[in-house]
Amino acid sequence: MSTRVLILGAGFGGLELASALSEALGEEVEVTLIDKGEAFVFGYSKLDVMFGRTSPEAVRLAYRDIAKPGVRIVRATITAIDPENRRVSTDGGEYEGDALVVALGADYDMDATPGLAEGGNEFYSVAGAQRLAELLPTFTRGRAIVGVCGAPFKCPPAPSEAALLLHEYLIARGVRADCEISFVLPLSSPVPPSPETSAALVQAFAERDIEFLPNTRVATLDPARKVAVFDDGGGLAYDLFLGVPKHRAPDVVVAAGMVDDVYVPVNPRTLQTRYAGVYAVGDVAAVGVPKAGVFAEGAARVVAQALIAQIERGEQPGEYDGRGSCYIEFGGGRVGRVDVDFLSGPKPTGTFHEPSEALVAQKQQFGASRRARWFGD
Ligand SMILES: Cc1cc2nc3c(=O)[nH]c(=O)nc-3n(C[C@H](O)[C@H](O)[C@H](O)COP(=O)(O)OP(=O)(O)OC[C@H]3O[C@@H](n4cnc5c(N)ncnc54)[C@H](O)[C@@H]3O)c2cc1C
Numbered sequence: 587m588s589t590r591v592l593i594l595g596a597g598f599g600g601l602e603l604a605s606a607l608s609e610a611l612g613e614e615v616e617v618t619l620i621d622k623g624e625a626f627v628f629g630y631s632k633l634d635v636m637f638g639r640t641s642p643e644a645v646r647l648a649y650r651d652i653a654k655p656g657v658r659i660v661r662a663t664i665t666a667i668d669p670e671n672r673r674v675s676t677d678g679g680e681y682e683g684d685a686l687v688v689a690l691g692a693d694y695d696m697d698a699t700p701g702l703a704e705g706g707n708e709f710y711s712v713a714g715a716q717r718l719a720e721l722l723p724t725f726t727r728g729r730a731i732v733g734v735c736g737a738p739f740k741c742p743p744a745p746s747e748a749a750l751l752l753h754e755y756l757i758a759r760g761v762r763a764d765c766e767i768s769f770v771l772p773l774s775s776p777v778p779p780s781p782e783t784s785a786a787l788v789q790a791f792a793e794r795d796i797e798f799l800p801n802t803r804v805a806t807l808d809p810a811r812k813v814a815v816f817d818d819g820g821g822l823a824y825d826l827f828l829g830v831p832k833h834r835a836p837d838v839v840v841a842a843g844m845v846d847d848v849y850v851p852v853n854p855r856t857l858q859t860r861y862a863g864v865y866a867v868g869d870v871a872a873v874g875v876p877k878a879g880v881f882a883e884g885a886a887r888v889v890a891q892a893l894i895a896q897i898e899r900g901e902q903p904g905e906y907d908g909r910g911s912c913y914i915e916f917g918g919g920r921v922g923r924v925d926v927d928f929l930s931g932p933k934p935t936g937t938f939h940e941p942s943e944a945l946v947a948q949k950q951q952f953g954a955s956r957r958a959r960w961f962g963d
Contacts, residue, residue, distance in 0.1 A: 588616045588656075589897050592683030594664055594674065596621035596649060598879035599689035599868035599886040601960040606890035608654035611897060615656045618681055620674070622663040625649060626960070627712050628953055629741055629879060633748060633915065636715040637722070637755050645712075651961050664690070667842035669861040685863045685893055688850060689886065690839055692740065692869040692877060694831040699735040705809025706733075706827035709748060710740065718828065722755065727764040728825030731814050733804035736832030737772045740869060740877040743924070745769065745830050746776045746787050747915040752828070753794045754917035767796045768822055770814065772803035780936025783914070783924040790916055804829065833877070835870055847872065854929060855905035856892065857885050865889045873908070875928045880910035883956075913949040914941070921945040 591607060593600045596619050604619045624646075631645035649659050662676035672686040694710060696703045707721065708714040732749045739745075749769040756762040769791065775784035791798045803817040807827060815821040835845050844850045849872040850859055857865045857873070867889055868882030875881040884906065891903030908929030914922040920941035928934045939945065 588614055589685065589893070590616045590618070590683045591685045591687065591893060592672065592674065592681055593617060593619045593687045593689060594667070595689035595691055595868075595870075596623075596626060596659065597689060597691050597868060597882065599691075599882035600687070601626060601956075602883040603687055603689065603867065603886040603890050604652075604657050605654065605960050606887055607893060608657050610890070610894045612655040615893075615897060617654075617657040618660055618683070619657060620660045620662055620664060620676060620681065621649065622661070623649070624661065628956075629744070630913070630915075630949075630953075632709060632712060632715040633744070633751060635712065636709045636718045636748075637751055638719050642712050642716050647957060647961050653962060664838050667838060667844065669842055669844055669859065669864045672861075672863055683863075685865070685896075686861075687886075687889055688839060688844070688859075688864070688866040688870055689868050689882065690836045690870050691882075692833040692849075693836045695736075695834045696831050698832040698834075699804065699806060699829070701807030701809050702735060702827075702829055702831060705807040705812065706814075706829045708829045708831050710744075710830055721826070723759075725756075725765070725826045726759075726761045729766040729768060729823060730826040730828065731768045731770060731804075731822060731824045732828045732830075733770040733814055734772055734830040735804045736830075737803075738877055739830050739833050741912065742773070742777055742876050742878075743783075743787075743912055743914045745771065746791075748828060749796050750787075750790060750794065750917045751915055753796060767794075768799060768824075769796055770799045770802050770804055770816065770822070772801065772817070774800055776800075777914075777924055777936060779926050779928070779934035780924045780938055782938035783922070783936055786922065786938060786940070787914070833869070839870060854908070855888075857889050857906060865892075873906070875908045875910070876912075876926070878910060878912055880912065881908070881928075884908075884910055913945065913952065916941040919943060919946060921949050923948070 662678035850866040867885035922941035
């Protein structure tokens with residue numbers, strides 16, 4: 587009988603894992619990939635949707651287009667996980683695996699920031715980005731705050747990109763002189779593992795007259811007064827608030843007892859959880875790497891290699907190296923890149939590549955290659 591691998595979540599991690607297993611093992615493996623959604627959307631596409639560069643429909647990659655040997659896609663919401671027995675319940679039935687991989691990502695905790703739902707906007711979901719695409723054209727004067735409500739959050743450079751792209755957007759609409767932009771971040775610098783990248787971003791903010799407030803978290807919004815209140819007691823009045831909500835593990839993972847602190851503890855080298863045959867990859871796992879697709883993908887490859895080695899009784903694979911590259915939109919048709927390495931040395935390091943037009947093409951290629959590998963087009 588072929589080995590049954592149950593993958594929970596068809597995001598960056600789940601899609602890469604299913605693809606790698608299918609590629610190596612074909613029908614020798616029985617992969618069941620469960621997701622509640624109909625389609626995958628790259629994180630960075632949300633910025634494109636928000637600034638009206640594209641539509642939500644254009645960036646959706648439908649799961650029904652996936653046709654891979656050995657892989658079955660199930661559209662269902664996972665309602666319970668039994669990690670001891672590698673079994674899950676969904677609104678469409680029960681599933682069981684010889685191996686279980688949790689790749690359910692991170693959810694947004696809007697309630698953790700009182701006032702955010704009523705008085706602000708988030709741009710981290712497709713729905714939030716879509717709402718902003720309608721709202722942004724009405725913003726013509728006053729202060730916009732790009733504010734982060736908790737760390738860690740997905741894709742550390744994304745709020746910096748939002749501030750830079752907002753600047754560009756307001757210029758294009760001829761209203762930049764009537765608007766102020768403030769960027770509130772609970773980290774000491776935009777990309778802490780890479781001082782060079784951070785310096786380039788801080789310089790870009792200064793050149794564009796974007797006020798940067800590091801080491802500051804947005805704790806609450808007061809919608810009546812239109813004030814963002816910070817964790818240090820300070821605050822700033824706003825006319826438009828673009829927020830990154832606090833993140834947390836999905837409720838179903840917490841209810842399963844898999845979470846110790848906020849995310850699922852794993853061996854960072856093997857991604858194994860404390861349950862036999864159960865792994866966690868990507869944003870849901872506490873690995874010590876940033877919450878970004880490239881890291882979810884890298885972790886999924888290591889789990890794929892381990893499962894392939896088990897099934898084929900081959901050599902055990904290498905360990906997860908915690909390396910990845912992130913592209914950063916600077917506006918003006920230029921993209922930078924930071925290559926980070928989280929696990930090789932005593933502390934994380936990062937190498938910066940100056941924004942250029944060549945990197946725009948490289949970023950497009952990054953998306954196109956995943957689309958082709960995961961969705962076959
Ligand atoms: C604005 C923005 C920009 C970004 N830019 C980049 C970038 O440039 N590069 C980069 O590498 N990363 C980027 N990211 C981060 C990236 O999107 C995430 O880190 C990545 O998607 C994490 O992959 P994952 O597999 O862990 O989870 P996800 O991709 O979030 O996938 C989790 C899946 O689980 C499903 N799911 C959750 N709960 C359930 C349930 N109960 N039942 C069934 N299914 C469920 C969800 O529907 C989802 O499809 C960005 C993110 C944002 C928000």
